Amino acid sequence: MKHLNKVLFSVFRKYIRKNSLSSIFLTILGITICFFAGIDDGEAIDLYIQKLQSLSEHKIHVNQITSVRNFYLHNNDRHPPKEHRHLTRHEFNKKKSELKQKWEAQYNMVWPKLTITKKGTTKSFAFEAHHIIPINAGGVNHWWNITPLSPRGHKLLHSSMEEKACFSHNLLEQKYLRFVLKIEGLYKKNFKNYLPKLRFVPGQFSF
Incomplete structure (x- = not known):
């Protein structure tokens, strides 16, 4: 008590x-x-995707949004055990290049890069691969569950209340x-x- x-x-x-x-x-x-x-699961995932879209440099296709939404609404394991999360993360690190290639094939474009010019020197970095449904919330390693985000956008999304309203374990x-x-x-x-x-x-x- x-x-x-x-x-x-x-x-x-x-x-x-x-x-x-x-x-x-x-x-x-x-x-x-x-x-x-409060809002229900459907409204929560829709608002989260809207937030993601506002922080992304490219438009996410309707087919990808549909796949993500259906998975979230029908996934009964939103709090996978620690061992499962570690295995999924390890698998992602091994398959990251392959997943990006599949994403590129679906969008018919090269994975975006971030170009930074500082003191006359220009450097390019690949955008970070964001799991739309986080691994901690049962997210899987499929092309439709990743999207490119800039480091700043990635950080802002993870600190947003839209993401926490969807995936918080509390x-x-x-x-x-x-x-x-x-x-x-x-x-x-x-x-x-x-x-x-x-x-x-x-x-x-x-x-």
């Missing part, structure tokens, strides 16, 4: 007064709302972020033209 109270209080501790019956009630109420009023965090995305979506749909610009920042909370 003490552990449960600690988890519940950590969510809203910056906004409510601790060690009171009212704060416990409000926290439990807030958690309950988050669990039942159920409380995942449900909370899905609720935030739900509220943000309602705001954009109904009040964007009438209220000041608003962006929810879930990082205020600690899970």
